[in-house]
Amino acid sequence: MNTLSSHVLDTTLGKPVAGLPLTLYTPAGTTVTSVTDADGRCRDWQDTVFTAGEYRLRFACEAYLRSTHGETFYPFIDISFILGDQDSHFHVPLLISPFGFSSYRGS
Template sequence: MSAGLTTHVLDISGGCPASGVRIDLFRLQDGKSTLLRTERTNADGRVLGAMLGGEEFTPGVYELVFHVGEYFRGRGAELAEPAFLDEVPVRFGISNRDAHYHVPLLIAPWGYNTYRGS
């Protein structure tokens, strides 16, 4: 796998890939948050290509914001208002621009899990 940042989302409550999840990618620097990209997952729960790659893939602190409340409402899930989980932010650091960083998210209306994948 080439250097860059990738992600995917799995719906563990439905036992399926989470299709159509909106994901925002931010770079955090000097107390500011800059939106770099917004994508939606495909039928396999993946974003096509890298969320961040090439010259933009530099060491620093980043945040992926997964809009899971929107996803579950779209699937007809009954969520409280406000939902227990609406947006899931995952903040992480990239230290090696020659490495591949994969940030998967496993979701349910009541919880989530993430890790650095391969």
């Protein structure tokens, strides 16, 4: 069975982002909302079964970036990715700052 996690880090401060809302969009058209924990990690997708297909994570970063840095160019960041059927763990890290972001397939 596939599993999914995410991790959000503020590259300006060099710290994890706690309490950041995320929305997962599944291939079936359903959405699941979650939030990062105190270490900026998210593993709670309720009872989602991660079948093969195209997914999207929306990171609602505007409130955090405005309250922490005073401004931002990005109200949210969407990352689309494809999960295979190989029974793997998939990790989607997000590195954010008020005017830039980066992501990659983590482990």
